[in-house]
Amino acid sequence: MITWFIEGTVVFDTAVILDGYLYELDAHLDRFLRSASKARITSPFPRSTLRSILLQLTVASRCKEGTLRYWLSAGPGNFLLSPSGCPTSAFYAVVIDDVVSQHNDGVKVITSTIPMKSPLFATMKNVNYLPNVLSVMEAEDKGAFASIWVDEEGFIAEGPNVNVAFITNDKELILPSFDKILSGCTAKRLLELAPKLVEQGRLKSVKTADLTVEEAKHSAEMMYIGSTLPILPIIAWDEQPIGDGKVGDLTMALSDLLWRDMVAGPNTQRLRVPYIN
Ligand SMILES: Cc1ncc(COP(=O)(O)O)c(C=O)c1O
Structure with missing residues (x-):
């Protein structure tokens, strides 16, 4: 050990x-x-x-x-x-x-001042989570739930143990690309499922892209994405409301898509555990 x-x-x-x-x-x-x-x-x-x-x-x-x-x-x-x-x-x-359930309430986040990991370490899920821990502690000190990392070029990266996604005022779902951050299994699955909302005319498009803080702060909706959430709505960032400051309908539609996949999705995603009575 x-x-x-x-x-x-x-x-x-x-x-x-x-x-x-x-x-x-x-x-x-x-x-x-x-x-x-x-x-x-x-x-x-x-x-x-x-x-x-x-x-x-x-x-x-x-x-x-x-x-x-x-x-x-x-x-x-x-x-x-x-x-x-x-x-x-x-x-x-x-x-x-543990209890695993959907989240209907929104949280507040801050921009982290703790330096984010370099791409080599951010893309590899290793136990050196001290920067992640310090960024959560910083958020809690400021009355927020958690934080958002911005990379040195000024693009949105990720949260301390979650990915982050945005819905623009044009109803585009945008996730930061995964080249400098952890490739989230839940975020990747969301990218596969979300086109259903495009077919239904609720979203205009789904993509990964580099997003500046300025663009991101003016989005209509914002959310954290991670295995145990699967989606957590974000309603304010650095004390500035996101959109109208309420939990967004499209955020909840995406949360429902992932949740249905978790409880009733195909057997490519769900493995039945053969418990012994
Ligand atoms: C730094 C970081 N980013 C993103 C995620 C989200 O990944 P996943 O959806 O696989 O839980 C995690 C959690 O593993 C994480 O630790």
Whole structure:
């Protein structure tokens, strides 16, 4: 376990358990292994074995609603930086009972003054979350729920453990592109589902793009996106209302789309947990 604390040579990921199904386990597992590869951690098991361990753990937990969280570390070793003293990598997982529900109320956010991670570290889900923790603490100090990171070029990035999305006054859904931030499994799924609202004439288009703070602050609606939310409406940013300062209809329509996918979506997204009675 020592490497955990000394070097932080650890990547991690999460998947939601809802109604006895694991949601988007494969997308999370793929990202987990991409993170491991960037962190140069070799898994002690092939992907199929990791998946099977995670499923068996969920069965054993009997948990029907909560989160499955897992880590891959360079493994037990010494107090030195080089993982060459760690003979084998180690895989850990836990299941946490928790309430997973839709969010109907909006929250306030602030622009973070804590520097965001460079793209190499932001795109790899590793346990060095101190900047994320400090940015949440800063938001709480200012009476807000959480924060928004803006990159050095002035474009919107992401939140501390969530992606962010905007609906323009022209009814375009825009998400910041994923090249410098974490590729959110929920945000990616939203990009697949949201065109349904375009077909219905409720949204004009769905895209990823670079968005300036000025453009973003003048959007009609704004939201956080993440596995356990799946969408959290944002009604004010740096004490300035977003749109009319109320939870947006399109935000809630997107929340409904994701929620239906979580509770009744196709079996490509939902894996039934074979609990033993
Ligand atoms: C920094 C960061 N951005 C975005 C996300 C949202 O990703 P997901 O939708 O896969 O939960 C997370 C959560 O994993 C995160 O930690």
